[in-house]
Amino acid sequence: MSVNSDLQRERVAASLDSEDFALWWAGGAAELAERRALERRFYEDPELEESVHPSCLSYKERYEQTVARSTRFLAKLRQWQREKQPQLNLSVSLLRDFRLLLSGPLGTGLFQQSFPLRLHFSMFMTTLLSQGTEEQQAQWLNRAWHMDGVIGTYAQTELGHGTFVRGLETRADYDPERQEFVLNTPTQSSYKWWPGGLGNTANLIIVLAQLYVKGKHHGLQSFLVRIRDERTHEPLPGIDVGDIGPRMGGNGVNNGFLGLRDVRIPRNQMLMKNAQVLEDGTFIQGRPPLLIYGTMVYVRVITLRDVLFGLLQAATIATRYSVVRRQSPIEENQPEVSVLDHITQQAKILPQIARGVSYRLVSDWLWRFYEDVLKQLEANNPRNSLPELHALSCCLKAVGTDEATDGVDRLRKSCGGHGYLSSANFDSIHGMTTATYTYEGEYTVLLLQTARFLVRQYVDSLKRKVLPPSVTYLRDTTRLVWGKSLTANCARALEIAALEQVRQAWQSQSTHQRGKVSAQMASNLAGRQLTAAAVAHAHAFFTRNALGELERLRKTGISAGVSTVLGQLVELFVLDTFLRQSGSVLRWNSITGTQLRLVESRYEELLSKLRPNAVALVDGFDFHDRVLGSTLGCYDGRVYERLMEEARKNPLNQEPVNASFHSHLLPMMRGKL
C-alpha cells in the first residue's frame, strides 16, 4: 500500500532519524528487536484478529470474543516464555515482567480495553506469593501459572467501600469445630464490586474480609475462596456473582460483583504468611509485611508508565492525522494546509509529546528510586526513604494521571469530528487513562497524603532538621533570581510556588486549629490549600527531575540527534508547565511582563523547531498500528480509506434495508403509528 504523500514528505524532510530515536526509546537494539519479533508473532496470527470493531458488539458478544482471543493469547505467551526461560521460576519479578506484556504495548495491541484474565497473573498470583505460606504456595502457585483448574482474581473493593479500606464489611468468622471460615457479605453495600474477571470468568479468588474469631475482630485478612465449580463453572452454593456492566473504558475486563452467604472454606485457605489462625482459633499476628507499602508504591510507579504510554499513543495518532488532514488555507488563494501548519494546532499537540517524553524520564528515575528503597528495606535500614518515596509516588501518580488524561482529551479534540469516532480509538485510550485517576488511590486522597508529608517536612525545616532530597527546596527561602537559563528560572519559580503553597496550607491548618475545631477538622477545612500544595510540589518535582535526568542521560552518551530533540522536548515541557501553572507561579514570584514574554516567545520558537521532526519523533515511539488501533493514526496515513473501510464493516451496514424500516418507519410514514 502506498503511504500518504504528505506523511512521506515529512519523513524525508525530518532531521531526526526515527530509528535512532526508537533504539534509545526501547532501551537498546536487543530490546527493540525482541519487541518487534514478539509483536510479529502475535499480530500476524489470524486467530487474534478482530473482524468487527468491538464498539459494534453487544456487551455479551464482546465478552465472548475477548475470552476466545485471550485464552489463545495466554497460551501463546506462555509458550514464548518457555522458549525464553525453560526453567520456570515463579518470582515476583517474573510476574511483573509478565504483567508488562499483558498490559503494555503487546497486550494493548490485542485488547484495547483489556481482558478478564489479566488480574490472575498480577494481583492474584502476586498476593499468593506475598501472603501465602510455603505450603500454600506449593499447593497453588504452579497450578495458577498453568491455570490448571484455577482462574483467579483479587476481591477487595465493595459496593459501598473503596478508599477507606478499614470500612470494608465482608466478614470471615472462624468456626473452630469444623476448622472452617464462614464468609458473608452481610449487607448490600458489602457486596464485592469491581474486581476484574470476577463477573463470569474467575473460579477461585482471594477475598479480603474482616476476620472474627469467637466474636473478636482481628482486622483484614485474605482468604482463598472457590466461587465456581472447577468442572461445571456453576456458582457454588451461597455465591451470588455476576458482571457489573459497561463502563467508560476497559470493557473487556469483566469486572464483577460477589455476594457471599455462609460460604465455608477450610482453615488452610486463609493466606497465613503474616498472620495465623491456629486450629483452636488462637490468632497470631506476625510482623507486618515488609513491603506492603512497597506494593502500593509499585502500582503507582507503574501507573505513571501506563498513562504516559496512553498519552503518546494519542499524540502519535493526532500528529499523523494533523499532517494528513488539510484544513483552511493560511495564505489567500492557496490550497488548504496540513492542520499541523496552524500554530494553534502545534500548541495542542507538541507539548503533549513533550509531556509524555518527560514523564518517561521521571518514571525511569522513580523506578530506580523504588528499587533503591526496596534494598534499604531488605537491609533493615531504619533511615530508609520509604516515606519520601510514598509521598512522591502519590502526587506524581495523581498529577501525572490527571495531566495525561487531560492531554489525551485535548489530542482527541485536536482531531475535530473524526477524533470523536470510536474507530479513531481516542475514546478507548481516554477510558483506560482516565480510570487511573481513580483506581489504586483516588486523586484527591493521594494529594492529601502527599500534603501531610509536605507539611511535616516544612515544620521540620523550621526546626532545622535534615530534609529528604526531593523536598530540600522547602528550606530555600531565597527569592527568584531571573538568570540566563529559562528552564532554570521556570523550575525555580515552580519550586518557590510549591514552597509557598505548602506554607499557606500549614498556616491555614494552624489557623483553623486555633479556632475550636479538632486537628482532623482543621485538615478538612484546609483541604483546598493542602491539595494545591501537593499539586504544586508535583509540578516542581516533574520539571526539576526531568531536567536532571536529561543532563544525566547526556553524560551517559546518547546520539546527537536524540540529545537535541530530547533537549527541545524537556525544555518545552518545563516552559509549558510554567505557563499552565502561571496562576500559582505569578502569585508567589515577582515576574515581569518582559520575562513572561521571553518564556512565551521561546515556547513558540520550540514549537517551530519541533514541528519538522514531529512525524519522525512519533515514528520513533515505534507503536505498531495495532497498538494505536486507530483509523486516523496508522503509519501509512491512509486515513479516509480506513474510515470508510471500518464503517463498511459495521454489521448495521451489511443489509441495504434494516428490519426496522418495515416494522416501524414505513408504518410511521403511512400514518399508521
Next chain:
Amino acid sequence: MSVNSDLQRERVAASLDSEDFALWWAGGAAELAERRALERRFYEDPELEESVHPSCLSYKERYEQTVARSTRFLAKLRQWQREKQPQLNLSVSLLRDFRLLLSGPLGTGLFQQSFPLRLHFSMFMTTLLSQGTEEQQAQWLNRAWHMDGVIGTYAQTELGHGTFVRGLETRADYDPERQEFVLNTPTQSSYKWWPGGLGNTANLIIVLAQLYVKGKHHGLQSFLVRIRDERTHEPLPGIDVGDIGPRMGGNGVNNGFLGLRDVRIPRNQMLMKNAQVLEDGTFIQGRPPLLIYGTMVYVRVITLRDVLFGLLQAATIATRYSVVRRQSPIEENQPEVSVLDHITQQAKILPQIARGVSYRLVSDWLWRFYEDVLKQLEANNPRNSLPELHALSCCLKAVGTDEATDGVDRLRKSCGGHGYLSSANFDSIHGMTTATYTYEGEYTVLLLQTARFLVRQYVDSLKRKVLPPSVTYLRDTTRLVWGKSLTANCARALEIAALEQVRQAWQSQSTHQRGKVSAQMASNLAGRQLTAAAVAHAHAFFTRNALGELERLRKTGISAGVSTVLGQLVELFVLDTFLRQSGSVLRWNSITGTQLRLVESRYEELLSKLRPNAVALVDGFDFHDRVLGSTLGCYDGRVYERLMEEARKNPLNQEPVNASFHSHLLPMMRGKL
C-alpha cells in the same frame, strides 16, 4: 419506595424551598405544570421504556430499538401538538419549539444518546423553510411534518471537509437538455459524512453541493435528493449510503455517509429561494439570505443552553450521590461522613452548579439579544448589532462548551469508581456535551473569529470610535482599583486581563507583520495570543453579564429564597472564574496576596453557605429521574440498590455459565489450548 435517609435529612434541613426554585427555573407555574404533565404522558408509557441498558446492546440492536421507540415518541408528540394547536402553522418558531422538545429534557429522558429522526424536524425542515420557494414549500413542507413518505436530513460536511465550507467537493452539474442536475461525489474525501439519520433512516435529503452550469461555478447550493426508494427503502441507483459507526456519544443518531454517482434530480429540486437556475441554465443570484448568519448564531445560542443543561444533569447526580455515599471519617473514631462534607468535594461540585446557573442567566440574555438583532435586520437597520452578536456567540459557545464539558468530567470524577460506570450516565452526558466543542463551529476556529472582531474593535478604540456595548471596556485603560465588592473587583480584573490580552494579540500580529510575512501568516503566527484574547473576553463577559442579569432579575421581583441562593451562586461563579483564570488575571493586574486570600476565604465561605442547600437546589432543577438516567442520581437516593438492579439486568448475567466457558476456558484449564 423509601428515600435514602441522608438525602431526606438534607431536604428537611434546607432553607431553600426547592419548589419555589423550580417555579423560577421553569419560567413560571404554567410552564412547570405543562412540562410535568408532558413528562408523565411519555415516561409512563411502557412502550417507551428500555428493558436493557443501551450500553449493553450491539450497535445494530441499539439502532433498531431507537427507531422503534422514536417512531412512537414522534407519533405521540405530534398528537400532543395537535391537541395544543389544532391549526397547524409550519413556521420557524414552531419547528424551534419542537426542537426544544426533541432535544431538551423530554427527548433526553427518552433518548439519552439522541435518535435518528431529530434532524428531520430541525435542519431539514428549517432549511426547506428558509431556502425553498413557495412552490417547493407547498410541495414538501406539509408532507415533511407528517413524515408522509419523507424522512429527511441535511448533508453538508464531507469526509475530508468540515470547517472550511468553501472546500466542499460534492458537485451538481446542470444538464439543460434534460433539465436535471447531476450530482457526484468525485473523490473519497468528498463523501458526505456525519449527517444524523443519514445512515439507514433518511430517504429524502438536502445535499450541499458546488453548482456548475456549463462548466461555470456558481458557489454552494442546496439540493433535495431522494436517496432511498419511498416504498422499499432500497438505496437508489448511484447512491452509496451507510452508517459511519460508533462514537463517544450520540450513538442513537445514525450518522451516515453518502456517495453520489451521477445521481439525477429534476431542476425544481434545487432550493431556489435565494438563487435560481432557469430552464436554459441561466443562473440568477438573488440577494443573500438575510438571516443566514442569524441561523448560525441561533445554533450557538441554543448550544450554550444545551450544555448548561448537561452540566446541571451531571451536577444533580454528583450532589445526590455525594450525600448518599459515605467515605472516610473526618473526626477520629467517628463514622464515615457523606462525601459532600469534605470541603474538597464541595469545591468539586458547588462551583459547577454555580457555573450552570450563571450560564443560564447569560444564555437568557443572549437569547433576547438575538431576538433584538433579528428585529434590527428585519427593519433593514444598517447599524445593526449582528457583528457584535456574532462575535459574542462564537466565544461564548466555544468557552461555554469547553467549561461545561470540563465540569461534567470533574463531576464524574467526583463520584469515584461508580461515576465510571455507564449506568451512572456521566459517560453519555459527557459524550453529548463534548460533541458541542467541535460541531457547529470548532472551538479554536470560533475563538479566532471572535479575536478578529476584538482586534478590530481595539484598533477602533485607538481611533476613538464608538464601540459596541460588550467591548466598551477595551477603551477603559484605568488600572484595577480594589474596592469593597469582591465580585466587582474580580469582574473588573477579568476585563483588564481581557483588554491586555487583546492588546498583546494585536501587537503580536503587528510585530509578525513587520517581518516579511503576509497579514494572513501574521494572524497564524499570533494564533496563541488571539485565542487567549477571545477566551479572556468570554470570561470577562460571562461574569459581567451574570452579575448584571442577577441585578435585573432582583428588580423584576423574585422570591427572597431564590434571590439569596442565586446571589450566592453568581458570586461563587465570579470568584471561581477569577481564581481559575488567575494566571491571566495576575499577569495583567496588580493584586496582593492579601487580596487573593480575601477572595479565597470568601470562596470557601460561599461553599459552606451553599452546602446545606445543595440537595434542595438540585431538586429545584426538577430533573425527572428519566432525564438524569443515572443509578447514582435518582431522587430517592437508592444508589446501591439501583446499581445492583441495573447489573442484574445485563444480558451477560442471564446465564449462570457463559458459553465461552465450555468453548475456551475449560480447554485452557485442561492445557488443551
